[in-house]
Amino acid sequence: MKHSFPFLAAVLLTASAGFAVDATKPAPACCAEAKPAATVAPCCAEMKSGTPLSNRSLYQLDATWTDDAGQPVRLATMRGGPIVLAMFFASCEYACPVIVNDLQRLRAALPADVRGKVRLVLVSFDTARDTPAALRTFRERMSLDAGWSLLRGDAGSVQELAMLLGVKFKQDARGQFAHSNLFTLLNTEGEIAHQHVGLKGDLADVTKATLLAVK
Ligand SMILES: [Cu+2]
Numbered sequence: 001m002k003h004s005f006p007f008l009a010a011v012l013l014t015a016s017a018g019f020a021v022d023a024t025k026p027a028p029a030c031c032a033e034a035k036p037a038a039t040v041a042p043c044c045a046e047m048k049s050g051t052p053l054s055n056r057s058l059y060q061l062d063a064t065w066t067d068d069a070g071q072p073v074r075l076a077t078m079r080g081g082p083i084v085l086a087m088f089f090a091s092c093e094y095a096c097p098v099i100v101n102d103l104q105r106l107r108a109a110l111p112a113d114v115r116g117k118v119r120l121v122l123v124s125f126d127t128a129r130d131t132p133a134a135l136r137t138f139r140e141r142m143s144l145d146a147g148w149s150l151l152r153g154d155a156g157s158v159q160e161l162a163m164l165l166g167v168k169f170k171q172d173a174r175g176q177f178a179h180s181n182l183f184t185l186l187n188t189e190g191e192i193a194h195q196h197v198g199l200k201g202d203l204a205d206v207t208k209a210t211l212l213a214v215k
Contacts, residue, residue, distance in 0.1 A: 053079075058164060059190030063157035065123065068135035068150040075121075078149075079190060082213035083119045084206075086183035087158075087167045089126035090138040095181050098199045100142050103183060107147070109207045117214050121149045125158045125169045125177060166195070187213045 053059050059076035067073050084103060088096040103120050110118065124130035130138075135150040144150070153161075162169060169179035185194040185206060194209035 053189060054191060056192070057190040058161070058186060058192070061157075061160065061164075063153055063160065065151035065153045065157065066132055068132050068139055070132045073149065073151055075190065078119055078121070078186075080188055081117050081119060082188055082193070082210060083121050083186050084183055084210065085121040085123060085165070085186060087123050087125050087162060087165065087169070087179070089124050089177050089179075090130050090134050091126065091175075092177070095179070095199060097142065099181060099183060100144070102196075102200065102203065106203050106206060106210065109203060110210060114211060114214050116147065118147075118210060119149060120144075120147055121151065123151045123153070123158070123161060125162065125167075125179070127152065127155050127158060129175070165192075185209050185213060188215055 053076075059079050061075060063074070065073045065075070084106065086096075086099050086103065088099060090096075100122070107115055107118065107120065122135075124135065130152045132152065135152060138144075139148065139150055161167075165182075165184050167180045167182060169177045171177050180197075181199050182195055182197045183206075184192055185196075187193040193213050194206055196203070196206040
């Protein structure tokens, strides 16, 4: 884990406090010096609005993921539009396809002009089997269009993200995972705006929260 402990502690603290604390974190060291926008360091490229991310933002995570096209992806590049993120594994026999279906229902419930502004992100916790090719097969099987990002990462990155999202998972002897059934709405700054727990549930609250998160 590349993160300093204070960052994680701060996120967990604010999470457990219901996000009552609204401290902001100074820009990363590489961005500390004021520079004209044209010469901004590559590591700050995701700071599109020019304002530092808060210490509640998951876009502070250093992890580099790989998508189903084999391309490297950092979550911070999704800054600017809300995303709905679920952790899953491609060979799941029941819950994960239902979660994907719930996300499809959520998107279908959004007005047409909003739908395209919300990215759906699936992050696998099956670091061994969910290769980019396996994720590609899952995309085809579930008919997921370009509005979906399917990501895999190393065990440390997966554990860190799961901890910050409150997703619990455990692999059994067959290699299948028991896991929390939840998905998370991140606002345009990568902060947790809403979490939806359960399968096949009423999506009214998360639909409302998603509409609020779209700028
Ligand atoms: Cu599953």
